[in-house]
C-alpha cells in the first residue's frame with residue numbers, strides 16, 4: 199500500500215476538531231507549528247519533539263465529550279461557547295462571571311437567559327468536571343492511536359496553569375508536564391494571533407506569564423515573536439515540516455484503522471443521541487458487505503467509511519443535535535449539512551480520498567430525494583447503498599435518551615417500506631441475512647423504536663437519526 203505520514207492524516211482530521219471547538223479552520227495546525235517553533239527555541243531534543251508534535255496536533259481530541267453538556271447548561275451553541283471561552287481569562291472570577299452572563303442563553307428570550315445564567319452559576323464545580331472529561335478523553339484517544347504516554351500526558355494537562363489555577367488537577371509549576379505547558383501557551387497565543395496578530399499573541403503571553411504560563415516558555419515565545427518569516431508561514435499551515443525528520447511516523451493499515459476507531463469515538467461523543475452509533479453502523483455495514491461477498495480491501499474501506507461517515511456532525515451545534523422539540527427550518531438545514539462537512543474533512547486526508555464519497559453519501563437515496571446532493575441510483579454504488587441501510591437500521595434500533603431501541607422486526611419492516619424506491623433490495627436482504635447469523639445474535643443481541651428513515655417525512659423533531 200501507499201505509505202501515508204501519520205501527521206498528514208491527523209492534520210487533516212484536526213479540522214474536524216477545530217470545527218467542534220468553534221475555531222477557524224487550521225487552528226490545530228497553527229497551534230502545532232507555534233508549539234514546535236517554541237520547542238526549537240528551547241532546544242528540546244528531537245526525540246522529545248515527536249511526542250510534543252502529536253500532542254499539539256491532537257490537543258482537542260477530547261473536544262466533543264463535553265459539548266452536549268455545555269450546550270445544555272448554557273442553553274447556547276457549544277461551538278460559540280468554546281470559541282469565546284478561549285478568549286477569556288476565566289481564572290478571574292469577575293471576567294468569568296461577565297462571560298457567563300453574556301453567553302448564557304445567548305440569542306434567547308430574557309427569561310431563558312436568566313434561567314440559563316442561574317444554572318451556570320449554580321454549576322460551580324461543573325467547569326472543572328467538564329474540563330476533566332475533555333482532558334481524559336483526549337489522552338485516551340492519543341493512547342488509542344498508539345502514541346506515547348508523554349503525548350497522552352501533555353493532552354491531559356493542557357488546561358493546567360503555572361500558578362495552580364488550571365484544570366483538571368490544579369497542578370502547579372514543574373508538576374505540570376513540560377509539553378502540557380507548551381500546549382497551553384501555544385493554543386492560547388494561536389487564538390489571540392488569529393484575532394489580533396503577533397502583538398496580541400505576545401501581549402497575552404506576557405500578561406499571563408507566571409500565572410497561566412511557565413515564564414521560561416513565555417521568554418522563548420517572546421523570541422519567536424520576532425521571527426517574521428515564521429508568522430508568515432502560518433498563512434498556509436503545513437505541519438509536516440515540523441515533524442522531526444528521523445522520527446516521522448507512518449500511518450500503516452493498523453494505525454489507520456485505529457485512527458478511524460478513535461475518531462468514531464470523538465464523533466459519537468458529540469451527542470447522547472448518537473452514543474456508539476458509528477461503531478454499530480460499522481459492524482452492520484461490514485456484516486452486510488460480508489453477506490454480499492466483498493473482499494478484504496472493500497470491507498476495510500467500508501468499515502472506515504462507516505466509522506467516519508458522521509464526522510461532519512462535529513461541525514453542528516449540540517444545541518441543535520440534542521434539541522428535544524421540533525426543529526426550525528434553519529436547524530433542520532444545519533443538521534442536513536453534516537454530510538457536506540464529512541466530505542470536506544475526509545477529502546483533506548489523501549489516505550481517505552477513496553472513501554470520502556462513500557462516507558458522505560449515506561443520506562442519499564436511490565430515488566434522488568436524499569440529501570445533501572440528491573444523488574440518484576446511477577451515482578450510488580453498492581457499498582454506498584450498504585452504508586445507507588446500515589445507518590438507517592442502526593438509528594432505528596439504537597437506544598436513545600428519549601426512547602428505547604426499536605425491535606429488530608419492526609425496524610426491518612420500516613427499512614422495507616423504502617425498498618426498492620429508496621433503499622437497495624439486495625442490500626436489505628443482505629442485512630437480514632447478516633442479522634440471522636448466529637454470531638450476530640450471540641455477540642450483539644437483538645436491538646431494539648422509531649426513527650426517521652427518510653430524513654424528511656415523519657416527525658421532524660425525531661429526524662436526527664443517522
Ligand SMILES: [Fe+2]
Nearest residue numbers: 507508560664
Ligand atoms: Fe448522518
Ligand SMILES: [Fe+2]
Nearest residue numbers: 508589663664
Ligand atoms: Fe449516521
